Amino acid sequence: MQRNQTKSQTMWSRSLPGVAAAVVFFLSTMALPAAAAVVEHTFVVSQMNMTHMCKEMLVTVVNGQLPGPTIEVTEGDSVAVHVVNKSPYNITIHWHGVKQRRNCWADGVPMITQRPILPNHNFTYRFNITGQEGTLWWHAHVSYLRGTLHGAFIIRPRHGSSPYPFPKPHREIPIIIGEWWAMDLTKAERDLTYYLADDDPSASTINGKLGDLYNCSGVAEDGYVLDVEPGKTYLLRVINAALFSEYYLKIAGHKFTVVAADANYVSPYTTDVIAIAPGETLDALVVADVAPGRYYMVASPNQAPKPDPQHPVFVTRATVQYNNKHNHSNNGDVPVAPEMPYQHDTMTSFYFHSNLTGLRHSQRPPVPAQVDERLFITLGLGSVCRKGDSCVRGDSNDSITVATMNNVSFQLPAATTPLLEAHYYNTSSMDDMLQELPGRPPMAFNFTDRALIPTGPKELRLEPTSKATVARRFRHGAVVEVVFQSTALWQSDSNPMHMHGHDMFVLARGLGNYDAARDVDRYNLVDPPLKNTVLTPRVGWVAVRFVADNPGVWFVHCHFDFHLTMGMAAVFIVEDGPTQDTSLPPPPTDYLTCGHNLVPDEFYLRSTKTEVPDKSGV
Numbered sequence: 312m313q314r315n316q317t318k319s320q321t322m323w324s325r326s327l328p329g330v331a332a333a334v335v336f337f338l339s340t341m342a343l344p345a346a347a348a349v350v351e352h353t354f355v356v357s358q359m360n361m362t363h364m365c366k367e368m369l370v371t372v373v374n375g376q377l378p379g380p381t382i383e384v385t386e387g388d389s390v391a392v393h394v395v396n397k398s399p400y401n402i403t404i405h406w407h408g409v410k411q412r413r414n415c416w417a418d419g420v421p422m423i424t425q426r427p428i429l430p431n432h433n434f435t436y437r438f439n440i441t442g443q444e445g446t447l448w449w450h451a452h453v454s455y456l457r458g459t460l461h462g463a464f465i466i467r468p469r470h471g472s473s474p475y476p477f478p479k480p481h482r483e484i485p486i487i488i489g490e491w492w493a494m495d496l497t498k499a500e501r502d503l504t505y506y507l508a509d510d511d512p513s514a515s516t517i518n519g520k521l522g523d524l525y526n527c528s529g530v531a532e533d534g535y536v537l538d539v540e541p542g543k544t545y546l547l548r549v550i551n552a553a554l555f556s557e558y559y560l561k562i563a564g565h566k567f568t569v570v571a572a573d574a575n576y577v578s579p580y581t582t583d584v585i586a587i588a589p590g591e592t593l594d595a596l597v598v599a600d601v602a603p604g605r606y607y608m609v610a611s612p613n614q615a616p617k618p619d620p621q622h623p624v625f626v627t628r629a630t631v632q633y634n635n636k637h638n639h640s641n642n643g644d645v646p647v648a649p650e651m652p653y654q655h656d657t658m659t660s661f662y663f664h665s666n667l668t669g670l671r672h673s674q675r676p677p678v679p680a681q682v683d684e685r686l687f688i689t690l691g692l693g694s695v696c697r698k699g700d701s702c703v704r705g706d707s708n709d710s711i712t713v714a715t716m717n718n719v720s721f722q723l724p725a726a727t728t729p730l731l732e733a734h735y736y737n738t739s740s741m742d743d744m745l746q747e748l749p750g751r752p753p754m755a756f757n758f759t760d761r762a763l764i765p766t767g768p769k770e771l772r773l774e775p776t777s778k779a780t781v782a783r784r785f786r787h788g789a790v791v792e793v794v795f796q797s798t799a800l801w802q803s804d805s806n807p808m809h810m811h812g813h814d815m816f817v818l819a820r821g822l823g824n825y826d827a828a829r830d831v832d833r834y835n836l837v838d839p840p841l842k843n844t845v846l847t848p849r850v851g852w853v854a855v856r857f858v859a860d861n862p863g864v865w866f867v868h869c870h871f872d873f874h875l876t877m878g879m880a881a882v883f884i885v886e887d888g889p890t891q892d893t894s895l896p897p898p899p900t901d902y903l904t905c906g907h908n909l910v911p912d913e914f915y916l917r918s919t920k921t922e923v924p925d926k927s928g929v
């Protein structure tokens with residue numbers, strides 16, 4: 312839906328040094344707010360044939376588009392998205408990063424906040440956008456299928472005609488980094504769930520295009536082209552929608568000025584390389600200020616070095632192309648290519664993330680000084696027996712590799728009621744279904760000892776692992792501090808930890824083992840960035856703080872899909888406060904009330920190909 316907005320360019324047609332002045336202007340202006348609107352979309356989820364690299368695939372998409380439609384709203388608007396499920400899969404859509412205050416019902420997590428939408432059924436998501444601006448995104452919350460069911464979610468400020476705390480860009484462009492899978496995503500998920508195979512994508516993509524590093528019988532794949540005019544400033548709204556990898560993004564010859572992350576403003580940070588993990592979003596200004604010509608925009612994944620398991624690295628590139636009306640001669644040239652960080656360079660990502668600070672502005676909430684509850688959560692791999700309690704674990708056919716938080720791998724309860732509904736109606740069975748997420752790991756050891764990386768007898772002693780529906784309850788308003796600690800158990804991946812319904816202040820991060828006596832002094836309590844997805848560095852830790860003030864049942868999980876599918880997840884239950892204003896209202900009248908088929912082991916994907924869907928939820 313296109314909104315009418317006053318475009319006043321002239322005031323801000325200045326270059327980046329104007330950022331500081333713009334901040335001041337932003338803070339001092341509160342022009343007349345535009346009237347709130349209802350932004351309505353219909354999302355038809357269906358399957359479609361697409362051909363890349365000479366291979367035709369049936370892919371599941373929204374409205375025949377990949378990436379799916381962009382939702383554009385103004386802060387204060389209401390959103391209604393009518394989802395029509397014409398795919399053979401059970402679907403939910405999650406509005407990644409939208410806080411959904413007192414509206415957990417619309418959060419879109421199957422069997423946690425709602426029953427999934429069955430094939431040939433519909434459901435309407437309704438929610439308000441308040442107190443957030445910047446770039447977010449939406450995606451199916453049926454793991455793996457989100458690889459092709461996703462799109463940008465853009466929230467523009469409501470105030471005035473020069474709304475940003477930085478010079479108004481000439482154009483705004485979503486840059487969605489994704490993957491192309493030349494295999495059925497539901498099969499890839501099944502392979503991993505049952506630990507039958509470890510599949511890989513076939514290419515990386517920028518805005519759905521593979522780019523000229525890929526071809527079909529020698530004919531290069533299309534790449535995304537960004538046309539720019541010399542001297543103009545562009546706002547790139549960068550989203551990592553990939554299932555598997557952190558990416559570096561560079562544009563040859565150009566610099567980025569990062570101005571927001573996860574729809575929260577950051578102090579302008581100028582860099583020639585962006586690092587972005589799955590689930591993260593970044594807003595970055597780029598000025599077309601070099602010699603007119605063609606420049607590659609490259610996205611390249613990074614991965615932990617050996618002895619971590621190695622995966623093929625798929626680089627993708629788009630082109631930034633200067634439109635010079637008087638001179639087209641550049642357009643035939645080979646674009647200039649940037650030099651990308653090495654695939655095993657994980658430190659550039661560490662420094663990039665550590666360099667972000669929150670922008671100080673009047674609407675920014677202060678960092679709570681008093682902490683009510685502290686959790687220390689280790690992230691890593693482990694194994695559970697395929698059958699029964701005892702088996703040969705580790706790299707054996709009798710066991711399944713799982714991913715854990717404090718050695719517990721999340722599984723959905725074998726119940727027919729979503730957790731949120733059970734919570735709201737105070738169902739007594741709720742407590743039988745849940746196990747408390749431990750506040751610390753069962754054993755302390757050198758979590759980041761690289762000698763733990765390949766699996767072996769020592770690792771098996773350190774990873775006594777179980778499966779459970781792990782949850783942690785918080786009193787309304789509790790200030791919670793969480794230290795996420797990546798471990799080197801079996802592998803040493805980073806872990807982009809995403810929390811639904813809340814943003815977290817990122818107080819500090821470090822390499823090695825977290826040590827409170829040393830590290831608390833390093834907390835940034837002045838201007839930490841606010842994030843919904845926090846990258847826990849590989850062989851390192853990150854400390855966050857958040858206020859549990861949004862009542863509901865919120866999923867917390869790693870945004871690497873293989874980790875999520877393997878169970879690196881938990882739920883945070885935020886209790887109601889003392890007043891109606893601080894309590895969760897009843898479910899919407901059209902909340903799906905029945906009709907799903909739960910196979911506890913397949914906790915996201917529930918193919919209903921062989922089922923006859925009932926009529927509920929239409």
Ligand code: C2O
Nearest residue numbers: 405407590809866
């Ligand atoms: Cu973007 Cu629970 O996910």
